[in-house]
Each structure stands twice: as structure tokens, then as C-alpha cells.
Amino acid sequence: MSHANAALPEVETLALADLTELLQRIFEQHGTSSEVAQVLAHNCASAQRDGAHSHGVFRIPGYLSSLASGWVDGRAVPVVEDVASGFVRVDAANGFAQPALAAARGLLVEKARSAGIAVLAIRNSHHFAALWPDVEPFAEEGLVALSVVNSMTCVVPHGAQRPLFGTNPIAFAAPRAGGEPIVFDLATSAIAHGDVQIAARQGQMLPEGMGVDSLGQPTRDPKAILNGGALLPFGGHKGSALSMMVELLSAALTGGNFSFEFDWSNHPGAQTPWTGQLLIVIDPSKTAGNHFASRSEALVQQMRGVGLQRMPGDRRYQERAKSLAEGITLPAAELARLRELASAR
Amino acid sequence: MSHANAALPEVETLALADLTELLQRIFEQHGTSSEVAQVLAHNCASAQRDGAHSHGVFRIPGYLSSLASGWVDGRAVPVVEDVASGFVRVDAANGFAQPALAAARGLLVEKARSAGIAVLAIRNSHHFAALWPDVEPFAEEGLVALSVVNSMTCVVPHGAQRPLFGTNPIAFAAPRAGGEPIVFDLATSAIAHGDVQIAARQGQMLPEGMGVDSLGQPTRDPKAILNGGALLPFGGHKGSALSMMVELLSAALTGGNFSFEFDWSNHPGAQTPWTGQLLIVIDPSKTAGNHFASRSEALVQQMRGVGLQRMPGDRRYQERAKSLAEGITLPAAELARLRELASAR
Structure with a gap:
């Protein structure tokens, strides 16, 4: 099913099993064995199900890029x-x-x-x-x-x-x-790497004390951290x-x-x-x-x-219960990209 | 040997083995078996040797008070x-x-x-x-x-x-x-309990973020933390x-x-x-x-x-080397109290 709204991007909702199957096909289409695809798809879909977005489908491009580079062996x-x-x-x-x-x-x-x-x-x-x-x-x-x-x-x-x-x-x-x-x-680390990437993508500043820029100076700019800077320990x-x-x-x-x-x-x-x-x-x-x-x-x-x-963990369990009851909601454009990745290369 | 100085309290230096033996006698005089006394004396003297003062002879009154109360079984x-x-x-x-x-x-x-x-x-x-x-x-x-x-x-x-x-x-x-x-x-915790006790004894304020007073309000006063207040996690x-x-x-x-x-x-x-x-x-x-x-x-x-x-640990190793080479230095008055505790009750 598909929902359109003037203020919000179009979203689509699918069941956990369908998302898992979709991700499995993506991995298989990009150089993993069926066994590996199954494990990674289950892992990634579970993160998305639990609202752990920095480890959900957000990670798919990184997986595929690494597989394509020959750096990691998907088989x-x-x-x-x-x-x-x-x-x-x-x-x-x-x-x-x-x-x-x-x-x-x-x-x-x-x-x-x-x-x-x-x-x-x-x-x-x-x-x-x-x-x-x-x-x-x-x-x-x-x-x-x-x-x-x-x-x-x-x-x-x-x-x-x-x-x-x-x-x-x-x-x-x-x-x-x-x-x-x-x-x-x-x-x-004071913040997870995935959360810095998400903040950079969304153009948001980080709280104080998370990282330094390429000169080792404290910064709240996620892009400065990602471009030659570094994180601090918590x-x-x-x-x-x-x-x-x-x-x-x-x-x-x-x-x-x-x-x-x-x-x-x-x-x-x-x-x-x-x-x-x-x-x-x-x-x-x-x-x-x-x-x-x-x-x-x-x-x-x-x-x-x-x-x-x-x-600790309560938020994940709440998101999980919601996802299992109502399905997992993704932006329609993101889902379209995933479906494209799952079809023949 | 004993050193007097107009500006500093009189101090005395003794070998690790002598401090250990002294502490062992103290424990034995205050209700522990010889086996327990040996283990605790070695532990406590080692902390003093390594400059870990909040767990050195500073702890002796607490041990003896607990033993005297019948709360812990020294045998x-x-x-x-x-x-x-x-x-x-x-x-x-x-x-x-x-x-x-x-x-x-x-x-x-x-x-x-x-x-x-x-x-x-x-x-x-x-x-x-x-x-x-x-x-x-x-x-x-x-x-x-x-x-x-x-x-x-x-x-x-x-x-x-x-x-x-x-x-x-x-x-x-x-x-x-x-x-x-x-x-x-x-x-x-943001700070060890022993360090709060030492700061209270020395009348020093703590850094921000270590604890709260009895009303749950942030405080830098170690006495306010000890008197009905609490510590925060690190x-x-x-x-x-x-x-x-x-x-x-x-x-x-x-x-x-x-x-x-x-x-x-x-x-x-x-x-x-x-x-x-x-x-x-x-x-x-x-x-x-x-x-x-x-x-x-x-x-x-x-x-x-x-x-x-x-x-991590470097400071302890440095203090240890110094103690083993030069002996362990204690205020003479503290050592006199320890010797008194080690003699018949």
C-alpha cells in the first residue's frame, strides 16, 4: 500500500518477511552466497524493524560498495x-x-x-x-x-x-x-559512526564533545569529523x-x-x-x-x-512491536531503489 | 628513619614487607584469622605501595569498624x-x-x-x-x-x-x-567513593558532574554527596x-x-x-x-x-618502582596510630 501526503514524502509499508526477502535478493545479486545473503538480510531487516536506522537499509550501499570493490568475500x-x-x-x-x-x-x-x-x-x-x-x-x-x-x-x-x-x-x-x-x-566512541553519517546527510550539528576536525580541534560539524577529523571516546x-x-x-x-x-x-x-x-x-x-x-x-x-x-533496549522493543503489528515503513523512493538493486544487475 | 621539616608533617619511610607485616598484625588483633589477615594486608600494602591512597592504609579504620560491628566475618x-x-x-x-x-x-x-x-x-x-x-x-x-x-x-x-x-x-x-x-x-561512577571521602577530609571541591546532594541537585561539595547525596555514573x-x-x-x-x-x-x-x-x-x-x-x-x-x-596503570607502576627502591613513606602520626592498632587491644 502507498500513502501520499502534501507535506511528507511518499512512504510505503511492508512486512518484515518481505523486507528480509528483498534484502536477501539484493545481497545475492551483488556477489554473496545464498547462506551469507540470508544472514545479512535477516540482520539488516531486524535493525530496520527495531528503528535502528543507522544499521538498517541505510547500510545497503556500503555493503554493496564493499562487495563490488573485492575487499570482502561475500561467498x-x-x-x-x-x-x-x-x-x-x-x-x-x-x-x-x-x-x-x-x-x-x-x-x-x-x-x-x-x-x-x-x-x-x-x-x-x-x-x-x-x-x-x-x-x-x-x-x-x-x-x-x-x-x-x-x-x-x-x-x-x-x-x-x-x-x-x-x-x-x-x-x-x-x-x-x-x-x-x-x-x-x-x-x-562518544557517538556511533553511523549517527555521524546520518547527521552529515541531514545537515545537522552534533552535541559538544563528540569529535575533532582534521586539525584535532573540537567541532560540532559531522562533515568536519568525517573529512579528516575523528571521534572522541565516551x-x-x-x-x-x-x-x-x-x-x-x-x-x-x-x-x-x-x-x-x-x-x-x-x-x-x-x-x-x-x-x-x-x-x-x-x-x-x-x-x-x-x-x-x-x-x-x-x-x-x-x-x-x-x-x-x-x-536500555526499550525503544527497540517498542519499535519492533509496532513494526510487527503495522509493518515497516520506508520512503517509497528508497524502496524503489532497493527493488531496483534486487533485480538483475 | 624519620624526617622533620618546618613546612611539612613529619614522615617515616618503611619497606613494603614491614608495612605488610604491620597491617597483618593489625588485622589479626581485630578479629581476623591469620590467613585472612595475610591476604588483606598484602592487598592493602600493595595499594599503598602503588600510590593508590584511597585503597591503602586509609581503608584500615573502615575494615576495623566493620569487623568490630560483627557485620563481616574475619574468620x-x-x-x-x-x-x-x-x-x-x-x-x-x-x-x-x-x-x-x-x-x-x-x-x-x-x-x-x-x-x-x-x-x-x-x-x-x-x-x-x-x-x-x-x-x-x-x-x-x-x-x-x-x-x-x-x-x-x-x-x-x-x-x-x-x-x-x-x-x-x-x-x-x-x-x-x-x-x-x-x-x-x-x-x-563518575568518581570513586574513596576519592569523595578523601576530598571531603581535605576540604576540596570536586569537578562538575560527579554527584548530587540529598535533594538530587548537582553539587561539587563532597560532604553534600556523602551526607544523603549520591554519585552519578560516568x-x-x-x-x-x-x-x-x-x-x-x-x-x-x-x-x-x-x-x-x-x-x-x-x-x-x-x-x-x-x-x-x-x-x-x-x-x-x-x-x-x-x-x-x-x-x-x-x-x-x-x-x-x-x-x-x-x-592506564603507568602511574601505579612508577609509584611501585619508587616504593620498592626507596620504601613507602607515611606521615609519622599515621604510622604511630597503625602501630598502636597492631599492639594488644
């Missing part, structure tokens, strides 16, 4: 290595991180349930998506999950002069009784220390690249960082008393009791 | 439970967390080396010290360690009106080739999310108390939070390529290369 077959009773490694074979996670996921969960905790070290991988979709499903299975991924040099370490770290997000998910899992996904030296930890866990502990190590200059159009990702999954049924989900619910109730209006 | 014998190939639990039996860690440490390291990762869940424990001493020794053995501990209600969740979380620190340690381990220990909603994660990992995942759950009103003088602690230890020799320590060194070199003057 990579991840190689899973069973290293120890709590340690799984995956060589993503220069493909995307999400199919590597999907390939190792069963073994990871099995180990976490048996050993009580397990780690998945993904290397040689490209992560171009939000991080919460990687952890939330574990919480839906009753597990606690933590993940970190490094990206590409764009953040100045606190106390340094030039950028080195990536935006290096940390995502966490935990089950809770009687409600959606507790999930957060936070960039250790929370001063503390956020900077956490960003450093993300580099160590995602790269040094996986065998992947640090955010500053890869060189894509021979691949014009490449946008996907070629790094690593770490996931830690814990089975809370091993906890003394085995009441994790009711305990986490008790914490949520107390947080509401001291006046917290919105839990 | 507790921790009960170690071997739950799974990567999961160890300890019931600290209402004693201190550090002896519980010491009791489980061998098993934890064994499991981490075998499974690749292991978790230690300490509950029913009192943690009244810095967190870096808990993780640094793992890095000295070539392991990567992460620890979190919750404390007592004094931090207002971002977006809430009243305090709920503790200062809830996160500590991380990783080995590196050719240098001291990379170690950080950061409160998820880094806004992101630090707040991490503080929530620390509650979940330290309490819900261990079977310990949340920061808001214990009631010490029947134990006047009690100061040690009765909560839980989680440690995750990873064996980086399981990493593809097995080059973790040289990779972390490469990161440090790059951080220096972009202009970072001081790595």
Missing part, C-alpha cells in the same frame, strides 16, 4: 575450530562476521551449557552491523552474552593527539523473567580504556586485525572494517540458587522504582 | 564449589572477597588453561579494596582477566531520580611482551548501562546481593558492602597464532605513536 565459507572445552575459533575467511557467528553458534552454545562459560573468537572478519543482534538471541535462550568488535581507526585515545581506535562497541544481553531480555549495545579516560580493551579482546585475542592495521587503499569503495570479534557466553543455570532470570527482573523493577522511565 | 572459611569445566563458585561465608578468590584461584587458573576460559562467581562476600590487585596477577601469568564487583547504593542510574547502583568497578588485565601488564580498574547512559551490567554479573550471576539489597542498620560501624564478585579468565595461548603478548605490545606502541603519554 566466504567460515572455518570453525574446536580448540578447547570452552574455546571456539572461527576463521571468517575474509567474509562477514555474522555468517561466521552463525556457523559456530551451535558449538558455542553447547560448550557454554556444558562448561558454564565459553568464548568465540572470530578473526579475518568484516562487521558492518549493529552488535545487539549478535547477543540478544543468546538471552532469548536463557544465556548471558557479552560481545565486542573493533572497527577502523576513527577515535582519538584519551590523552593522545591522533586517532587510533575504532568505535569499538560493547554489547551485553541477559535474560529476565516476565519480560524481554535486558540488552544494550554501546559504542565506546566518558574520557574510562571510555578510552574500554575501547583499548575492545581492541585487545577483538583483535589480539582472536588473531584478527587491530582497527589501525588493515589497508583498503587498493579497494576503492571498501567500507567494511576487516578485524575480529569476541563473544563470551555464560550459562546462568550454573549460578548458586539458579534464579538468574528472576533476579534480573528484580533489578529492573528496582530501576523503575528509582524513577527510570526507559530501560 | 570466615570460603567454600569452593567446582561446578563445571569452566565454572567455579565460592561461598565467601560472609567473609572478605579476597580470601575467597585466593582459595579458588588455583582451580580457576587450571580450568582457564584447560577450557580456554573460566569464570569464578564469588558470593556472600565483602569487597572493600581496589579491584586491580585481583586481576593483575593473572596477566603476570600470561592470562587475560576481567573482573567486576558491585558495592552499595550510591549511584543514580542515568535517567532516574534516586540512587540504586554501587560504584561498581570494572577491572581488566592483559599480558604484554617486554613490559608490565596492561591493567585498568575503573569505577562506573559517561551518561553508557556508564549507567555498564553499571547495570556489573550488578547483573556480580550479584544475579553469583547468587550475591545487589548493591541495594543488604541492610546493615543493625551493625553500626559496618562499612564493607556485602555483595558478590565475578572474574573471567581467558587463556590467550588458545588464540590463533598464539601471539597475544606481542600483539598487545604492538597496540601499546601504536598508542604511544599517536601521542599517548601515559598508559
Whole structure:
């Protein structure tokens, strides 16, 4: 169905399954295997469904540009290595991180349930998506999950002069009784890179303290940050220390690249960082008393009791419920472009 | 030896071993077993050695006051439970967390080396010290360690009106080739509670954004924060999310108390939070390529290369080297008080 309005751009609404299928066809038409297309389409459509626009269909041009450049292998077959009773490694074979996670996921969960905790070290991988979709499903299975991924040099370490770290997000998910899992996904930069891109596209200024220009001077202009400038870590030296930890866990502990190590200059159009990702999954049924989900619910109730209006993740769940009930609304022009991309090249 | 100076208070210098022995005698004289006294004295003297004054001998009155109140059991014998190939639990039996860690440490390291990762869940424990001493020794053995501990209600969740979380620190340690381990220990509050106490004692104002008074209004006065006020999380909603994660990992995942759950009103003088602690230890020799320590060194070199003057932990290592070479200097009056505490009650 289609709605026209004098003041607003024409929009169109479609079901999640239809958007997913459309995105899957786009990926397949642009050099990915059917397996990879399925994983990426599900991920990207889920972000759009949840109102996480900087990781929704907004990302499609970046994916396709990277695939076209030959920088990332859309047909990579991840190689899973069973290293120890709590340690799984995956060589993503220069493909995307999400199919590597999907390939190792069963073994990871099995180990976490048996050993009580397990780690998945993904290397040689490209992560171009939000991080919460990687952890939330574990919480839906009753597990606690933590993940970190490094990206590409764009953040100045606190106390340094030039950028080195990536935006290096940390995502966490935990089950809770009687409600959606507790999930957060936070960039250790003061702002996510995608949000800077969106602000630049919309011509909006950023709040203070987000970034510096190419001369290292504070700026609120997203274009100055994107054109040779850099981001700052959130929370001063503390956020900077956490960003450093993300580099160590995602790269040094996986065998992947640090955010500053890869060189894509021979691949014009490449946008996907070629790094690593770490996931830690814990089975809370091993906890003394085995009441994790009711305990986490008790914490949520107390947080509401001291006046917290919105839990981390609440906005996503609200947008999700709306999308599942009413469909996902996109500008008609954007949807037309997507349909064009999905048809023969 | 003793130095007098017209402008400065008289000070005295003593060796680390002598300070440790003195503190051990103090603990033993105030109701701890010899095993517990040894662990706490080593911990507290190490903080003093490293210039971490808010967790050094400054803490002794709080320890003794808590012991005298009957709130914490200085003779507790921790009960170690071997739950799974990567999961160890300890019931600290209402004693201190550090002896519980010491009791489980061998098993934890064994499991981490075998499974690749292991978790230690300490509950029913009192943690009244810095967190870096808990993780640094793992890095000295070539392991990567992460620890979190919750404390007592004094931090207002971002977006809430009243305090709920503790200062809830996160500590991380990783080995590196050719240098001291990379170690950080950061409160998820904007400032550590001990630093507020020190500022109050010294009559100094705090920077903006650290806390609120008893009416929930921003204040720079440490006494207003301590007298019915509260701290704020570092880094806004992101630090707040991490503080929530620390509650979940330290309490819900261990079977310990949340920061808001214990009631010490029947134990006047009690100061040690009765909560839980989680440690995750990873064996980086399981990493593809097995080059973790040289990779972390490469990161440090790059951080220096972009202009970072001081790595997290550097100040501690400098103070440590100075203390080991020249001894630990304390005000003579403070040392006299400590010696008095160490003699018969």
C-alpha cells in the first residue's frame, strides 16, 4: 500500500518477511552466497524493524560498495575450530562476521551449557552491523552474552593527539523473567559512526564533545569529523580504556586485525572494517540458587522504582512491536531503489 | 628513619614487607584469622605501595569498624564449589572477597588453561579494596582477566531520580611482551567513593558532574554527596548501562546481593558492602597464532605513536618502582596510630 501526503514524502509499508526477502535478493545479486545473503538480510531487516536506522537499509550501499570493490568475500565459507572445552575459533575467511557467528553458534552454545562459560573468537572478519543482534538471541535462550568488535581507526585515545581506535562497541544481553531480555549495545566512541553519517546527510550539528576536525580541534560539524577529523571516546579516560580493551579482546585475542592495521587503499569503495570479534557466553543455570532470570527482573523493577522511565533496549522493543503489528515503513523512493538493486544487475 | 621539616608533617619511610607485616598484625588483633589477615594486608600494602591512597592504609579504620560491628566475618572459611569445566563458585561465608578468590584461584587458573576460559562467581562476600590487585596477577601469568564487583547504593542510574547502583568497578588485565601488564580498574561512577571521602577530609571541591546532594541537585561539595547525596555514573547512559551490567554479573550471576539489597542498620560501624564478585579468565595461548603478548605490545606502541603519554596503570607502576627502591613513606602520626592498632587491644 502507498500513502501520499502534501507535506511528507511518499512512504510505503511492508512486512518484515518481505523486507528480509528483498534484502536477501539484493545481497545475492551483488556477489554473496545464498547462506551469507540470508544472514545479512535477516540482520539488516531486524535493525530496520527495531528503528535502528543507522544499521538498517541505510547500510545497503556500503555493503554493496564493499562487495563490488573485492575487499570482502561475500561467498566466504567460515572455518570453525574446536580448540578447547570452552574455546571456539572461527576463521571468517575474509567474509562477514555474522555468517561466521552463525556457523559456530551451535558449538558455542553447547560448550557454554556444558562448561558454564565459553568464548568465540572470530578473526579475518568484516562487521558492518549493529552488535545487539549478535547477543540478544543468546538471552532469548536463557544465556548471558557479552560481545565486542573493533572497527577502523576513527577515535582519538584519551590523552593522545591522533586517532587510533575504532568505535569499538560493547554489547551485553541477559535474560529476565516476565519480560524481554535486558540488552544494550554501546559504542565506546562518544557517538556511533553511523549517527555521524546520518547527521552529515541531514545537515545537522552534533552535541559538544563528540569529535575533532582534521586539525584535532573540537567541532560540532559531522562533515568536519568525517573529512579528516575523528571521534572522541565516551566518558574520557574510562571510555578510552574500554575501547583499548575492545581492541585487545577483538583483535589480539582472536588473531584478527587491530582497527589501525588493515589497508583498503587498493579497494576503492571498501567500507567494511576487516578485524575480529569476541563473544563470551555464560550459562546462568550454573549460578548458586539458579534464579538468574528472576533476579534480573528484580533489578529492573528496582530501576523503575528509582524513577527510570526507559530501560536500555526499550525503544527497540517498542519499535519492533509496532513494526510487527503495522509493518515497516520506508520512503517509497528508497524502496524503489532497493527493488531496483534486487533485480538483475 | 624519620624526617622533620618546618613546612611539612613529619614522615617515616618503611619497606613494603614491614608495612605488610604491620597491617597483618593489625588485622589479626581485630578479629581476623591469620590467613585472612595475610591476604588483606598484602592487598592493602600493595595499594599503598602503588600510590593508590584511597585503597591503602586509609581503608584500615573502615575494615576495623566493620569487623568490630560483627557485620563481616574475619574468620570466615570460603567454600569452593567446582561446578563445571569452566565454572567455579565460592561461598565467601560472609567473609572478605579476597580470601575467597585466593582459595579458588588455583582451580580457576587450571580450568582457564584447560577450557580456554573460566569464570569464578564469588558470593556472600565483602569487597572493600581496589579491584586491580585481583586481576593483575593473572596477566603476570600470561592470562587475560576481567573482573567486576558491585558495592552499595550510591549511584543514580542515568535517567532516574534516586540512587540504586554501587560504584561498581570494572577491572581488566592483559599480558604484554617486554613490559608490565596492561591493567585498568575503573569505577562506573563518575568518581570513586574513596576519592569523595578523601576530598571531603581535605576540604576540596570536586569537578562538575560527579554527584548530587540529598535533594538530587548537582553539587561539587563532597560532604553534600556523602551526607544523603549520591554519585552519578560516568559517561551518561553508557556508564549507567555498564553499571547495570556489573550488578547483573556480580550479584544475579553469583547468587550475591545487589548493591541495594543488604541492610546493615543493625551493625553500626559496618562499612564493607556485602555483595558478590565475578572474574573471567581467558587463556590467550588458545588464540590463533598464539601471539597475544606481542600483539598487545604492538597496540601499546601504536598508542604511544599517536601521542599517548601515559598508559592506564603507568602511574601505579612508577609509584611501585619508587616504593620498592626507596620504601613507602607515611606521615609519622599515621604510622604511630597503625602501630598502636597492631599492639594488644
